[in-house]
Amino acid sequence: MDLHIIRGRLLSFSGEPMGPDEQDKFTYVEDGALVCENGKIAWRGPWESLPEKFKGLDFTDHRPHLIVPGFIDCHIHFPQLQVVGSYAGSLLEWLNTYTFVEEQRYSDADLAAAMASRFLDQLVSHGTTTAVAFGSVHKVSCDALLGEAEKRNMRMIAGKVMMDRNAPEALLDTPQTGYDDTKALLETWTGRGRCEVAITPRFALTSSEEQMEISGALMREFPNAIMQTHLSENHDEIAAVMALYPHCKDYTDVYEQYGLLTDKALFGHTIHVSERETARLAESGAVAVFCPTSNLFLGSGSYDHARLSAAGVRHAIATDIGGGTSWSMLRTLDEGYKIQNCLGNRYHPLRSFYQATLGNARAINRESEVGTLDIGTEADFIVLNVHATSAMALRAERIETLSEELFVLQTMGDDRAVEATYIAGNKAK
Ligand SMILES: [Zn+2]
Known part of the structure; x- marks a missing residue:
């Protein structure tokens, strides 16, 4: 069996949030666990609630980075x-x-x-x-x-x-x-x-x-x-x-x-x-x-x-x-934000990250397979590092919320901010 246990901060969407108040549209776990079994997500939740059978096994610790769907x-x-x-x-x-x-x-x-x-x-x-x-x-x-x-x-x-x-x-x-x-x-x-x-x-x-x-x-x-x-x-x-x-x-x-x-x-x-x-x-x-x-x-x-x-x-x-x-989809979200801003359309970063993950999965009618960290879906996810460059690290010193972190990732990030990429549960970057 192909089993990988990942620890990190987890963000996944279930709907399109217009902003941070719409907490029914996304799930964020500060210290989370993802269990990947045979290419799929077998379990997701707080690290402290990791099921007994997975406790004590080897795991990859991606803290303090942010894990989002690929x-x-x-x-x-x-x-x-x-x-x-x-x-x-x-x-x-x-x-x-x-x-x-x-x-x-x-x-x-x-x-x-x-x-x-x-x-x-x-x-x-x-x-x-x-x-x-x-x-x-x-x-x-x-x-x-x-x-x-x-x-x-x-x-x-x-x-x-x-x-x-x-x-x-x-x-x-x-x-x-x-x-x-x-x-x-x-x-x-x-x-x-x-x-x-x-x-x-x-x-x-x-x-x-x-x-x-x-x-x-x-x-x-x-x-x-x-x-x-x-x-x-x-x-x-x-x-x-x-x-x-x-x-x-x-x-x-x-x-x-x-x-x-x-x-x-x-x-x-x-x-x-x-x-x-x-x-x-x-x-x-x-x-x-x-x-x-x-x-x-x-x-x-x-x-x-x-x-x-x-x-x-x-x-x-x-x-x-x-x-x-x-x-880079981060660069793409950033330029998209700027175009919408010029038109007077404010676009919250939670909405941007929704679009690049679950939103695009819905666009291709594949939300049951990819685009979330939901149990049963394919274990494609990435690890984002908001300190990836010296300029980002400098900016990140003043970040206090998840929304700010996402917006800095989108505004300043590119492939250097992608710490790791997992394809079907296996690390490909
Ligand atoms: Zn084209």
């Missing part, structure tokens, strides 16, 4: 790990100049395998234990990523992008090959290890109407699979999409007309959406994915969290590497 990144591009920080003014320039060139390299299975290992190393180092990833157009890119995730027993969701127009020839599939490859991935990887496959039309601009129809058909054929794509990131992009789909009311309607607007849909960005689109997103149960560092870097615009929330739209938050500039 971060979940709901939108990241595997073949873009080496285009982060490419100098471009806007989305379409960035895609055409760098990204569509780089992604061509992922037709090579050996390169994809080597990069998959480096990609997962970065996620683990930054405390991200689950991600929803776009591959390249090549099926081998997804086989490589999911193969490496299976080896490490990580919960990973990935899809090969389907794209059959408006990109270099070497990055185009066809409606039929896009369907065949995606279906083969779904049949090979769903439920293997902790892997899953997402149906992934890149975005309406790079898919023909036939490919959009086939994406909808795949969603009906595999009703439990996530569908991921992009929506309303940039004004030029929106204009180009509307020129291709003149029969649609707006960008959201493009996805709706082909059957892609459902509660399994993750829409990256969702920045420039009308009242009508916002209402349809809410009614469908689709998820809008906020990618703050990417939105700032590419000058895309400001995701209005409060407006979408008021309408009832579900949220996720993500790095969007390589349009995003940091692998």
Whole structure:
């Protein structure tokens, strides 16, 4: 039996707290114990209440650090790990100049395998234990990523992008090959290890109407699979999409007309959406994915969290590497906070940490598996150190509450603040 006993300060969420007074939405234990058995959390509670059978056994003491569920990144591009920080003014320039060139390299299975290992190393180092990833157009890119995730027993969701127009020839599939490859991935990887496959039309601009129809058909054929794509990131992009789909009311309607607007849909960005689109997103149960560092870097615009929330739209938050500039969900929460603050939306750090853990697990309908420290869930968690750098340690001398600690972690922290990452109960960092 694989048994690990962990001691430390524990924080886990059961709901979305607007602030520290909503104590029914989170659990905090100052001196807590986590017992991991065969990859799952077998017991959690105060150290002094540790069940008799675990007393006296070896344990790992992470005090005074804070243990939280592993971060979940709901939108990241595997073949873009080496285009982060490419100098471009806007989305379409960035895609055409760098990204569509780089992604061509992922037709090579050996390169994809080597990069998959480096990609997962970065996620683990930054405390991200689950991600929803776009591959390249090549099926081998997804086989490589999911193969490496299976080896490490990580919960990973990935899809090969389907794209059959408006990109270099070497990055185009066809409606039929896009369907065949995606279906083969779904049949090979769903439920293997902790892997899953997402149906992934890149975005309406790079898919023909036939490919959009086939994406909808795949969603009906595999009703439990996530569908991921992009929506309303940039004004030029929106204009180009509307020129291709003149029969649609707006960008959201493009996805709706082909059957892609459902509660399994993750829409990256969702920045420039009308009242009508916002209402349809809410009614469908689709998820809008906020990618703050990417939105700032590419000058895309400001995701209005409060407006979408008021309408009832579900949220996720993500790095969007390589349009995003940091692998760190802490950096992502920080930049997200700043964007919302500019819009006049105050966002409490307890809410931010909820979003990066249970909130994102709910967005992918996997809250029974990951996103909390609840008994019976998969033992993916991280250890955060608010004294990780000299500047953080200096600041931390004046911290008095959990909320202050979370806010300093989010404002000043990055991978250096991730003291340890556990995957299925085993220390991976
Ligand atoms: Zn993206």
